Amino acid sequence: MKFTGVVLFVLLVLTMAALAGGFENNNVGLKATAMGGAFRALADDWTAAYYNPAAYALIPDNQFGGNAAFVHYRNELIPNYKRSSATDAYETGFFNDQPIYNPHEILSNPSGGLVLRAPVAGETVFGFSIYQPFDYNLTWTLFRPLTAYTNGLSLPADQYRTNLDVVAFQLSAGREFQEEQLYLGLGLELLRADLIFTEIIFRDNPMPAPFDDRPYEVIPEWAKNDGSGWGFGVRGGLLWKPAKRINVGLTAHLPFDITISGDSSNLNFYLPQVADTVALRAAGYTIGTIGFLYGSGARINALAEFETKLQLPPSAGIGVAFDVTEKLTVALDAQYMLWSQFAGFNFEYSNFSQISRLVDTSLLIDGADTTYTRDWVTQNTSHPVDWKNAGRVMMGAQYQVSSLFTLHAGGFLDQSPARNATQFTPNFVDTGDKSGLSGGFMFHINEWDFGIASSYTSYPDLKITALDSDGDGLDDSFPGLYKAGYYETVLSFIYRF
Amino acid sequence: MNKSMIKTTVVTLFLIIAAVPGCNNRGTNIPPVSGLDGGEAWTSGLHVFSPQLRWQFGNELELMPMWVYIPQVAADPPLGEARPVPLLILLAPQNGDHFYFANHGLKILLQEMISDGTIQPMIVVCIPSNPAFGGYFYAGGYNFEDTTKVNDSTVPTTGNYDNIIGKDLINYIDFILNFRVLDSKQKHGIGGVGNGAYGAFRAALLHDTTFGSISVTDGPLDFDGAPGLGNGLIDLFVDALLEQGLLNVSDSLFKTFDSSSSWPLSKLFIGSSFAFSPHDTVIYDRKSAPNSRIWVIDSTKIITDTATLIPGFITGGSAYRFNYHLPFTSSGNVYAPIWNNFWMTEDLANLLDTSRTAGSPGLDGVNIWIATTDQANLNYHQQTQSWINTLTGAPYNYPVVVRNYRGAPGNPATGDQYLYDLLREILIFHSNSFGN
Numbered sequence: 001m002k003f004t005g006v007v008l009f010v011l012l013v014l015t016m017a018a019l020a021g022g023f024e025n026n027n028v029g030l031k032a033t034a035m036g037g038a039f040r041a042l043a044d045d046w047t048a049a050y051y052n053p054a055a056y057a058l059i060p061d062n063q064f065g066g067n068a069a070f071v072h073y074r075n076e077l078i079p080n081y082k083r084s085s086a087t088d089a090y091e092t093g094f095f096n097d098q099p100i101y102n103p104h105e106i107l108s109n110p111s112g113g114l115v116l117r118a119p120v121a122g123e124t125v126f127g128f129s130i131y132q133p134f135d136y137n138l139t140w141t142l143f144r145p146l147t148a149y150t151n152g153l154s155l156p157a158d159q160y161r162t163n164l165d166v167v168a169f170q171l172s173a174g175r176e177f178q179e180e181q182l183y184l185g186l187g188l189e190l191l192r193a194d195l196i197f198t199e200i201i202f203r204d205n206p207m208p209a210p211f212d213d214r215p216y217e218v219i220p221e222w223a224k225n226d227g228s229g230w231g232f233g234v235r236g237g238l239l240w241k242p243a244k245r246i247n248v249g250l251t252a253h254l255p256f257d258i259t260i261s262g263d264s265s266n267l268n269f270y271l272p273q274v275a276d277t278v279a280l281r282a283a284g285y286t287i288g289t290i291g292f293l294y295g296s297g298a299r300i301n302a303l304a305e306f307e308t309k310l311q312l313p314p315s316a317g318i319g320v321a322f323d324v325t326e327k328l329t330v331a332l333d334a335q336y337m338l339w340s341q342f343a344g345f346n347f348e349y350s351n352f353s354q355i356s357r358l359v360d361t362s363l364l365i366d367g368a369d370t371t372y373t374r375d376w377v378t379q380n381t382s383h384p385v386d387w388k389n390a391g392r393v394m395m396g397a398q399y400q401v402s403s404l405f406t407l408h409a410g411g412f413l414d415q416s417p418a419r420n421a422t423q424f425t426p427n428f429v430d431t432g433d434k435s436g437l438s439g440g441f442m443f444h445i446n447e448w449d450f451g452i453a454s455s456y457t458s459y460p461d462l463k464i465t466a467l468d469s470d471g472d473g474l475d476d477s478f479p480g481l482y483k484a485g486y487y488e489t490v491l492s493f494i495y496r497f
Numbered sequence: 498m499n500k501s502m503i504k505t506t507v508v509t510l511f512l513i514i515a516a517v518p519g520c521n522n523r524g525t526n527i528p529p530v531s532g533l534d535g536g537e538a539w540t541s542g543l544h545v546f547s548p549q550l551r552w553q554f555g556n557e558l559e560l561m562p563m564w565v566y567i568p569q570v571a572a573d574p575p576l577g578e579a580r581p582v583p584l585l586i587l588l589a590p591q592n593g594d595h596f597y598f599a600n601h602g603l604k605i606l607l608q609e610m611i612s613d614g615t616i617q618p619m620i621v622v623c624i625p626s627n628p629a630f631g632g633y634f635y636a637g638g639y640n641f642e643d644t645t646k647v648n649d650s651t652v653p654t655t656g657n658y659d660n661i662i663g664k665d666l667i668n669y670i671d672f673i674l675n676f677r678v679l680d681s682k683q684k685h686g687i688g689g690v691g692n693g694a695y696g697a698f699r700a701a702l703l704h705d706t707t708f709g710s711i712s713v714t715d716g717p718l719d720f721d722g723a724p725g726l727g728n729g730l731i732d733l734f735v736d737a738l739l740e741q742g743l744l745n746v747s748d749s750l751f752k753t754f755d756s757s758s759s760w761p762l763s764k765l766f767i768g769s770s771f772a773f774s775p776h777d778t779v780i781y782d783r784k785s786a787p788n789s790r791i792w793v794i795d796s797t798k799i800i801t802d803t804a805t806l807i808p809g810f811i812t813g814g815s816a817y818r819f820n821y822h823l824p825f826t827s828s829g830n831v832y833a834p835i836w837n838n839f840w841m842t843e844d845l846a847n848l849l850d851t852s853r854t855a856g857s858p859g860l861d862g863v864n865i866w867i868a869t870t871d872q873a874n875l876n877y878h879q880q881t882q883s884w885i886n887t888l889t890g891a892p893y894n895y896p897v898v899v900r901n902y903r904g905a906p907g908n909p910a911t912g913d914q915y916l917y918d919l920l921r922e923i924l925i926f927h928s929n930s931f932g933n
Contacts, residue, residue, distance in 0.1 A: 083905035090905055090918055095528055104522040141527055147609050148602030148917055210593075213601060214917045217908055276540055276564075276596040473907050 022313070022339050022387065022417045022430060023136035023164055027455060028111055029067055030492035034440030034453035035396025036410025038331035040249035040319025041239065042398075045494055046113030049129035049172045052237035052249045052319070053185025056125035056174030059115050065449075065494035066112035073138050075102045075429050076483040081142075081467065090214065093146045096480075100142055103157070107137050124175040133189075133233075133255070134166035134312065140426045143200055145270060146215040153270050153299055155200070155222055160426040163196040166258075166312065168233065181241050189233035193258045193310050197225045197345060199383055199427055202475060205272065206376060207294050211283070216272035223381065225306050225347055227262020231255065233312070245323040249333075255312035264304045264349060269377065273297025290373055293356070300356050302377055304349040313341045319394075327401075331410075333394040339417030344384035352378055384476070385428060387417035396438075408453065409439040421462060422469040425478045431462035440490070449494040459484035534611035534618070535569035535576065538604045540596070545624070545661065545669050561624060561661065564595040565670065566607050568618035571677040581677045583619045583684040583931040584670065585924075586662060586700075590691025590716070590913060591631040591765060597690075598623045601916045606924065616928035619686075620678060622670055624662070626692055630756075630768035634717070635662065635689075635696025636843060658696065662687070663704025681709075682862075686927040688712035690913050691877070695845065698860075698884075702848045705857045710864040710930035712923045714913070715877035717769075718884035720844040726886075727879040730766075730840075735829035737762045744829060751827035754807045765875075770821035774839040776806055800839070805832045846887050860888070860895055864930040868900040868919050872909040898926065 026032075029047030032039035039047070043055030046065045079096045082089035113129030120126075140160040145153060169192070174185030202218035205211070233255035240248045274280050274295035277287075285291030293300075319333035355377055396410030418430040440453025462482045469477045544560035570580045589597035603621065610616045626632030635658040667685065671678040678684075687708045689697035694716030701708040722729035738744040740760045743751055756767050800806075805823040824836040841847060853859045865888065869881040888895045900922060904910035 083908070085903035085905050088902050088905075088915075088918070090915065098528060099526055101523045101525050103525055141525055144530075146602075146917075147531070147605045210597075210600065210913065213914045214908075215602065217914070274600050276599055282594060282596075468906070 022337070022342065022390070023134050023162075023428070024313075024315075024337065025109070025132050025135040026392070027069060027488055027490065028131045028133075029065075030440055030442065030451045030453045030490045031398065031408055033069070033455055033488065033490045034408030034410060034438050034451075035331060035398065036394045036412040036436065036438050036455075037335075037392070038319060038321075038333040038394035038396035038410055038412075040237070040251050040317050040331075040333050041247040041321035042319075042329065042331050043237075043239075043249065046115045046127060046129060047111075047131070048115075048174070048185070048237075049113055049127050049170050049187055050131055050133065050168075050235070052239060052251050053127075053172040053187045053235060054174045054183040054237035054239040055249065056115060056127055056172060056185050057176045057183040058239065059117075059125060061496045062116050063494055063496045064112070064114040065492065067110065067490050067492045069109040069111070069488055069490045071107045071109055071135075071137075072105070072487040073102055073107075073429075074485040074487065075138065076100070077140065077142065077426055077429075077480050079142055079478070079480040080465070081479055083467065091146060093215070093220075094143050100140065103139055103141070105137075105139075109135060122175060124173050127170075127172040127174075129168070129170045129172065131168055131170070132165060133168050133191075133253070134164065134193075136162050136164045136428070138162055138427070138429060142426065143220070145220065148215050148272075153297065155220070155268075155270065156198075156224075156266075158198055158224070159200050159222060161196060161198040161224075162427045163194075164310075165192075165194045166255075166310075167192045167194075170235065172235075174237070183239040185237040185239070187235035187237075189235060189255070191231040191233050191255060191258060191312075192228065193231065193260055194228045195225070195260050195262075195308075195310065195345075197308075197347075197383070197427070198222065199381075199425065201381060201383075203269070203376070203379075205294070207272075207291065211272070211274055211280075211295050216274075219272065220270045221381075222266070222268045222270070223264050223347070224266040225262065225264050225308070227260045227306060227308070229258045229260040229310065231258035231310075231312075247319075247321040249319040249321075250317070251319075252314070252316045254314045257312065258310040259307060260310050261305065261307045264302075264306050264347070267302040267304055267349070267352075267377075269300040271296060271298050271300065298356075300377060302355040303353045304378070305351045306347045306349050308345045308347050310345075311342045313338045313389075328397065328399050330397045331395070333396075335392045335394070336389065337392070337417070338389050339387040340389050342385065342387055342417075344382070344423070346380065346382045346384075348380045349378060383425070383427065384423050385418065385425075386420050386423045388419060390415040390417040390419075404444050406442045406444065406451075407439070408441065409437075411435065411437045414457075421464060421477075422466075423476045424462075424464050424469075424482075426482075429482055429484050430459075431482045431484050432460040434459050436486075442492070447496045449492070449496075451490075451492045453490045453492070455488045457486040457488075459486070531609050532612040533605070533608040536567055536572070536608060536611065536618070538599065539565045539567065540599075545666055562595045563625075563666075564599050564623040566604060566621040567674060567677070568607070568611055568620065570618045571620060571674065573675065579675070579677065580618075581679045583617070583686065583927075584667060584678045585619050585621045585686040585688065585927050586666065586697075587621060587623045588635055588662070588687070588689035588693030588696045589623065589626045589632075590689070590693050591626055591768065593626050593632075593690070593693070595623050595625040597625070598916075598920070601913070601920060603920060606917075606920055610921070610924055616924045617931060619924075619928065619931065620670065620674065622666065624666070626696075630771060631764050632692050633658070633768050633772035634692050634843075635659075635699060636769075636772035659700060659703045662696070662700040663707045667707070682706055683709040684931050686710040686712070686930060688923055688927070689716065690714045690916060691716045694718060694881075698845050699843075699848060701860065701863060702845070702852050702857075705852060705859060708863060710866070710927050711860075712866040712868075712926050713881075714868045714916070714919060715870065715873040715881045717875075717877065717880055718845055719880040719887070720840060722876070722879060723883040723886065726883045727876050729876060729880050729883070731825075731831055732876050733762060733765070734825040734831070737766050738825075738827065738829050743827060746827050748804075748827065751805075752807060754823065756807065756821075762875075766823060766825075767821065769840075770807075770823055773843050774800065774822040774824065774835050776800060776820040776822055800835070802834045805835055845884060849887070849893070859893070863895075864898075864926070865895060866898040866900065866923065866926040868902060868922070870902050870904070870910040870915075872904055872911055874911045 028050040039051040043052040048055040079094040081094035111131035115127040169190040172187040238250040315337040317335035321331040394412040414434040436457040438455035442451030687697045694713030
């Protein structure tokens with residue numbers, strides 16, 4: 001019977017568990033992952049640094065531990081990126097009507113922490129942890145210039161990519177303030193953000209007719225922005241034990257905006273290729289002019305430095321844990337995150353270099369102004385999102401099978417911050433309110449704990465229909481049918497001393 | 498570790514392994530790059546030589562540039578198979594040169610669509626509409642073979658496109674390609690945009706055994722319009738005069754109608770006036786051996802009325818003199834002597850009626866495909882609708898494939914902005930019409 005229960009449990013784990021909304025990483029540590037993130041009122045290992053620093057006060061011994069999380073984004077997009085009229089839908093070069101998958105990658109996400117009880121101000125428990133409170137990594141190849149363009153040009157594979165890592169170096173402290181009733185904790189974070197961001201945007205072709213006729217009416221621009229920055233955050237927690245078997249946790253996290261700066265090593269513009277240069281010359285665009293450049297099928301490449309702001313969302317949470325029996329504990333958490341703080345990325349470029357010399361000479365098309373030359377190439381780019389504040393409810397349980405073995409299971413419901421479904425692009429695929437199940441187990445061997453947990457997050461399918469969702473004449477969404485799934489497996493150890 | 502735990506661990510590991518296929522590598526499913534037909538486009542230095550061009554002003558060498566696509570199978574071995582294939586002629590709109598279709602993706606579309614079997618291999622020939630004044634509606638009625646007409650008042654000043662497109666061009670292409678053009682009406686198609694649409698129908702009507710399929714987009718297909726569909730080109734008369742500030746001016750001022758090609762709408766009427774109602778034009782003919790001669794096309798012999806005679810723009814010295822009769826007065830009204838006798842006789846509906854009256858098959862058995870959009874400028878949509886009504890109505894009742902389309906928001910289809918997309922359909926239409 002017991003064995004059957006274990007099998008059913010593991011099956012449950014493998015079929016269903018947890019990426020939080022937006023780009024929050026809600027799975028720090030094995031137990032929390034396995035319990036669906038319902039860990040604020042329990043938080044009985046070093047990962048309390050993330051879930052509730054106040055719980056440090058309840059950790060009876062010193063310990064250090066580490067996790068290796070392996071994550072897999074299993075997404076699918078059937079693009080429908082066409083320029084549509086009432087009667088027609090015009091191809092744009094995207095792989096429309098065909099299922100496209102993000103490249104298969106198993107990504108790793110390590111974390112670790114140290115907890116020390118120190119005889120300071122009574123007995124305060126200190127800790128130092130390194131973990132990722134925010135993490136996102138998704139890449140797409142979705143576009144090939146229409147065949148009217150020169151075949152010699154192709155865009156890189158990482159056409160749409162968001163690789164965002166926010167690592168927290170956190171000093172935490174927790175102590176008891178009211179005997180066996182009230183505990184408070186505080187964490188001070190030094191945040192390191194690393195960002196690689198790419199996206200294709202389309203710029204109006206400045207050439208006059210007929211050289212801006214379809215499919216040349218827009219020019220693809222692709223930039224690879226790779227940068228980093230440092231910031232700060234504060235994480236606070238409260239743990240209250242109203243009864244012996246009940247824990248209540250309250251937490252808040254306040255990260256400050258981080259300015260990310262770096263290099264745009266590839267600021268590329270894929271110019272149309274008018275079929276015959278004789279025609280270009282006949283139209284007055286002789287070799288050496290900007291007009292000739294814009295019809296030559298060349299790729300303008302520039303290097304630049306960039307700066308953007310990462311607006312991280314504050315959050316608050318509450319959790320309750322109840323010891324049903326000596327062996328079984330259940331937990332229920334809720335969290336509210338102010339995702340509306342995050343408005344996407346605006347890249348401000350500066351210190352351009354290696355722009356095509358022809359661009360820099362500011363030769364003009366038909367006497368037009370420099371908006372067709374250097375100014376055209378050096379425009380800042382905006383990649384907005386329209387996110388709303390979002391809540392998340394988590395429930396989990398742990399069952400101590402024996403002194404050697406503990407089972408954990410959980411699930412969650414996660415409201416999507418991108419539920420407006422506007423300004424939706426493949427850079428952030430959060431298709432709607434999510435649910436997930438998770439589970440795991442730990443072995444306890446002497447001073448060591450070893451464990452494995454797995455989680456699966458189920459996303460609803462999302463169909464984006466509007467290319468211009470706000471009607472301002474600019475492309476702001478990427479139409480298509482989005483499907484998403486997220487798998488995570490965590491390997492963990494803890495050593496107590 | 499007890500026995501139960503060992504079992505649990507084994508089962509867990511097994512299930513984890515079993516879960517791996519669920520996370521298997523699907524790849525990205527990116528479609529492979531299409532193969533391309535190995536055909537080549539001929540452009541540089543390639544010209545139609547035709548004595549039909551002898552009378553075209555500014556074209557002393559009797560040449561007309563062209564852009565030609567030869568599919569790989571039609572090329573000589575070892576590259577190709579020397580296989581004869583169908584022929585498609587495409588006519589550019591006003592101001593369009595012979596690269597016009599290539600500049601809208603024609604070559605790569607042909608290479609891709611022939612390679613993947615979407616269309617059958619075909620030779621495609623593109624000729625320009627831009628020698629001067631943006632083109633002449635591919636008109637010009639002089640038949641060079643009728644030598645009695647030489648130096649006659651009816652000699653056109655714009656070249657004789659009818660005979661070039663309907664006869665000389667096909668023969669020339671067949672010759673220079675070592676007879677790789679299939680010789681049957683069904684295997685010859687013609688298409689055009691704008692003025693080229695008119696030219697395509699005109700050539701097919703005046704050479705009714707040549708073309709088995711016609712594809713066009715909006716153009717000047719009905720000069721005088723129809724009830725409920727506007728008045729065709731007539732509705733543009735006032736706009737052309739307003740363009741130059743010459744509406745309701747004195748006759749002497751009206752005669753200053755600027756022929757310098759700088760006015761877009763005026764240019765349309767200047768080019769077409771040279772085609773339909775020229776007057777006293779000098780042609781420099783170098784080919785007349787032994788010495789170059791000047792031919793004077795003195796249309797005063799048949800047009801004695803000078804009410805709307807415009808002394809044309811003179812360039813290149815006294816050897817060039819371009820005069821023409823406008824079809825409208827300074828008030829923007831139809832000038833019947835010119836309009837009725839020289840323009841409306843060239844209207845497609847009249848050409849069709851005349852053709853049928855003369856016992857010609859007209860467009861019988863010809864597959865027709867017409868793309869039209871209500872966003873088209875110059876009243877072309879209304880004219881196209883009217884022409885469609887003529888074709889599909891009694892007594893002709895021709896089956897016509899009508900392709901209604903509109904441009905995407907922010908990029909309306911006022912002209913030829915969507916030709917790249919329509920070209921795919923045009924090529925498929927002709928390929929199907931060519932048959933097996």
